[in-house]
Amino acid sequence: MTKKEQVVLVTRPDEEGLALANQLKTVGKKILLEPMLIVENLPVKDLSYDKTQAYVITSANSIKALLNLRPDLEIPLFAVGNASAISARKSGFKTVYSADGDADDLAKLVDDVLNPSEGDLLYISGKTQSGNLFKKLSSLGFGCREVFVYETIPRKSLSPETVAAIKNDQVDTILLYSSKTAEVLIKLVRKSRLVRQCKKITIICLSKGIANVAKSLNWYNVLVSDKPTQEGMLGLLEKSTAKQTQHVSMENNKNSDIKSNNDSLTDNSVNVATPIPKKKYSLKAIIYSGLVGAFIVSAGLATSDLWTPRLHKIVPFLQSQNITEKNISLLVQRLEKLELQTLNNIPRLEELEEEKNRLTDQAKETLDRIGALEKSIGKAKKVVSSIEAQILPGNSKQGLTKLIERLDEIEKDTNTEASKTEKNIGALEKKLENYRNERLAIGKTNGNTVARAFLVGVGQLRLAIKTGKPFVEELKSLEAINIGEEAKDIIEKKLRDESTKGITKFSEIRLSFQRIAGKVVSNSKIEIDEEDLVTQIFSRISDSVTWRKTSQLIGTGVEAIVARAEENLMQGDLESATNELENLEPKAKLILGDWLQVAKKHIAANKAVSSLQNIAISQLVDVER
Structure with missing residues (x-):
């Protein structure tokens, strides 16, 4: 039994799922993005905030929907976790509190900070969320208004890629962040007849309630995070990976012992030691070898004053290169933590x-x-x-x-x-x-501080590009410090033109491709003849009803190219999808012209940010030397 490459199934929707997938990729995990729910905003009339003393939210989806209702950003906001709190601060809310826990922790935080007599609470939530928090806040004496701003729609089936991965025992771990996600996953697993494969998959849950729902199927293991945060989930994932690696190693050793025992039991013949013939060397060869060795040693000693100083320079350099690579890896981890701390503290x-x-x-x-x-x-x-x-x-x-x-x-x-x-x-x-x-x-010019400020600024720029927001202010912040001519040249040539409008988000690019892909395939099947009335009618019908195969990945036809591009998009690889689509015939590429332009801008912007990050890391490494 050999250890297969670990695949983690990410079930979170929209930007949260994509961000988690990218985070897992950076630590070497192979991921498969399969959202169980589709988030859709609900129509809500303009809200009155006159008697509201605070907003209460339990997910980042609530913040996105609330921003569409023109909220009063001066009113304090209470979030269930750090991720939601950071998202609220970036969205412009002036005062944000984080419970860093679950609904019970959030209710306790609200009770500690606020007074029921000073106004009502506005609880912004999804339509299908549990009402436990609303009941707890009401029991504490707070006047609480619950407003449903979005709903989650369950997926009707698993993608062909996910079904194939589970059938082939490629999926080791599935991450579950809500009870509804667990319910949808179990329903789709049964619908796809994959129950038997579940015995080889580990489930990691955000809470015990989610685990109780997941246990309706027989999994290899069901783990619950000690703390209901994403950091706790990822820590549990690392521990689970280490245990599975140890288990596979023990199985390999066990199988090896069994094989050797079987070999010894089935061999009933008498083993006769076969003498190994010794190689004979002639006296002449030995003398020649000795002379050559003596010559090399003498030459080395005679020229030692020439090569010894260079050797002293080369050896430390090789050693320092390995040390520098380790230091860079540690610095990247420290800088990620520093960025989060900075966003929390500012x-x-x-x-x-x-x-x-x-x-x-x-x-x-x-x-x-x-x-x-x-x-x-x-x-x-x-x-x-x-x-x-x-x-x-x-x-x-x-x-x-x-x-x-x-x-x-x-x-x-x-x-x-x-x-x-x-x-x-x-x-x-x-x-x-x-x-x-x-x-x-942060604005001082000492090297270490400038390099750290440069890295934090790059992180804020990456976040603005990922969320599709204009990033004029982020560029101004970077230019205010000494980032160097190379970095300024990258900003001017590759980012300046798009800074006022922002870059289209990856989730929107992927969604727009799904809408247009069917039209690309169907138009490639029909040759329009302006003089043929029947053909025109059929073409008109084909424009309104699109059809295509999503499982046909092999070949050079339009359908195969589009299917491969869509698979790359599901994996979060926009550049590979764009490269695939460049192979389309001119007529099909014409339909995708606007989409390709948007996608290339997204790719170029992310590459530019990566280049800035590399420059910042190099500066920080040079300073710390």
Whole structure:
């Protein structure tokens, strides 16, 4: 039994699935992208945000749909995980909180930060999502409005590529992020008659609830992430891969032992040792070899002053080359973490500004109230003193004395509270100043900081291109630091022209190809004759009804080329799909003209970003040497 190449089946839809697939590719995994659900936005009338104190979301799909409803970006947003929180911050929301967990963690975070009396919560969700979070928030006393902004439509069948991969035992692991995804997967597996192959596949689930749904089939193993985050899922995937590798190694050793035992048991003949003939060397050959060896050694010693210095230079270089490759790999991992940390920390500056303004206003109100209270206390003292002078000694006088003492205590407490408020404002101002200094430090010109800022800027540029947004500001940020002439030349020649409009997203390119592919194939089958009325009618019908085979991958015909291109797109390989389509005949390429132009722009932009990243890594390696 030999270890087969591991294939991970990614079931997430749209950009989330594509981003996860690319992340797994970078760590050496072979992936198969097979979304179980199709996300479609629902028509929602304009919402009123007057009484809303916060938005609550449980997926990145909710953020995308909410942006179409012209939300008030000043209202705080509470997200269930870090990925959704980062997406919200990039979309323009000023104050974002992340529960970094599940629905229970999100409800607890909302309860800790907000007060039910200050307004309602707007829960933005999908139509088929569980209502547990809505019930929990309501039970905590919050007025909660639930608005369905999208729905998920189950896929009706598995793609031929996925069916073939599961049948051939190529799929080792499937990642499941929701209960509905698990239900659709099980239904399609049964529909495709692949239940028997499930015994060789490991399922990794985001939560126990998803695992309970998945266990309706008999899998090789069902694993649940310790924490309901993508990082926890990927960590579990690495552990699962290591265990499977160890299992296969043990099986190989076991099979090897069984084979050797069988060989020894079936061999009943007497083993006779066959002497190995010794090679005989002539005396003349031995003498010649000795002379040649002595000559080489003598020549080496005689010229040692010439080659020894060069050897000292070459050997460290070869060693340092291996060390440098390892350092680059470690630097790339560290820089990815640094990029995420930077995206998480930068928005905190705006949050601190808002918090400072809120506390300043609160402090002013408190000081005004303290001033009014001091005036009232002064008047009360005067009144008490005047009364004390007119009354007889006794219990009444003692009561007035106690009243004066109580007023003195209130005055002290008031002064103490004012002092605390001023100290809190001072501490917050120091914290704010520190964050300003940290942000300004990015613009300094020392090599290490500039190289890191360059890499972070490239990461933000890649994100803007991936999401189809304009990236003028990202280019300005890169040009503001010392990135070098080569990088500036790449920006000017390959990215500047598209920066105002943005680059079309890969998911939209793939979807538009699926819409036009049938027309390309059907038009290649029909030769239109303007004088033939029957042919014109048939052509008109073929334009409205498209048909093609998606499993015909072999050959040089239009149908085979389109099928291969579509398979490449399913794998996330746009460049290979474009290269395939360049082989089409001119008539078919004419139909795909606009699509090919958009695809080539997408490929060129991503290559340009990769070149910028390589330059940034080289600068950072040179600095750290």
